[in-house]
Amino acid sequence: xxxxxxxxxxxxxxxxxxxxxxxxxxxxxxxxxxxxxxxxxxxxxxxxxxxxxxxxxxxxxxxxxxxxxxxxxxxxxxxxxxxxxxxxxxxxxxxxxxxxxxxxxxxxxxxxxxxxxxxxx
Numbered sequence: 001x002x003x004x005x006x007x008x009x010x011x012x013x014x015x016x017x018x019x020x021x022x023x024x025x026x027x028x029x030x031x032x033x034x035x036x037x038x039x040x041x042x043x044x045x046x047x048x049x050x051x052x053x054x055x056x057x058x059x060x061x062x063x064x065x066x067x068x069x070x071x072x073x074x075x076x077x078x079x080x081x082x083x084x085x086x087x088x089x090x091x092x093x094x095x096x097x098x099x100x101x102x103x104x105x106x107x108x109x110x111x112x113x114x115x116x117x118x119x120x121x
Contacts, residue, residue, distance in 0.1 A: 001025045001110050005095045008115030011085055015119070019080040021095030021112055029053075029073040032098045035080045036105055037091035037117075044094070046103040048080060056101060063089075085119045092116050 007019040021033070034049040048059045048069035057069050068081040078095060093115050096108035 001097050003095050003112035005112040005115040008117045010118045013121050016083045021078045023076045028076040032101050033078040034096045037093045039091040044105050087119045087121045090119050
């Protein structure tokens with residue numbers, strides 16, 4: 001599967017953005033989908049994950065209550081709605097596809113190219 005992330009940009013603290021990740025192929029619904037992020041000089045970290053049907057989600061503590069992951073299997077797309085953004089949310093955001101609901105990036109086989117989110121204070 002090929003993944004294409006979009007929706008990043010520059011936003012002021014307290015603002016919102018919605019990231020999208022479009023997948024190619026007919027097997028999107030068979031993948032667990034995750035969002036990760038990587039800030040300059042830091043390791044890639046887990047943000048959110050959603051199960052194949054969308055019935056199970058999990059979030060990093062740092063984004064819980066502010067970010068929402070969702071998916072539309074008919075459109076082969078996973079979303080990350082980000083509200084109440086903080087400067088520390090600044091990072092390149094990556095979507096990823098895997099086979100199990102996990103928070104480790106090692107559990108994901110396919111990665112998008114990343115989209116930059118910059119939150120100004």
